[in-house]
Amino acid sequence: MTVTNFPPLLSEDDMQKYKVPLKWRDRCAAYFVLFNTCLIRQSANSSVDCSGDKHSWEECENLDLIRRTKQLNDKKEELKNQD
Template identity: 75%
Template sequence: MSVTEFPPLLSQDDCQKYKVPLKWRDRCAAYFALYQTCLIRKSANSSVDCHHDKHSWEECENLDLIKRQKELKEIKAKRREEIGN
């Protein structure tokens, strides 16, 4: 599965419920919560495999980084145009 869009944002209550650290409360927090839930299940049953959940979360974080870099480039280009005019 390839992550191509961001999941709906988690509410503050959900972030607390799934114990999402503040630094991971971003557009990909839902994937992080799924991964954390899987890790908890894995601690109870070692046969559970969380690679897919981890991959989805990491892929979402990468997509978010690329999107933020693109937005920053656009902002810089817009400012250059404003200064040049």
């Protein structure tokens, strides 16, 4: 599965329900929940493969990092042009 856009943001209640750690409560929390749920299933049945879910979550995190970096650079450029 390829991540082309970000999933809808999870509500605070959903993040607490799925016990998402604070450091992963971002745009990709939905993918984290899918991966974490898969890991729980994998612990019960070793034939379950979570590599696809992990890849989707990591890809989303990478895209979000790129988005935030671009946003920061745009803001710096805007402030530089105001001077």
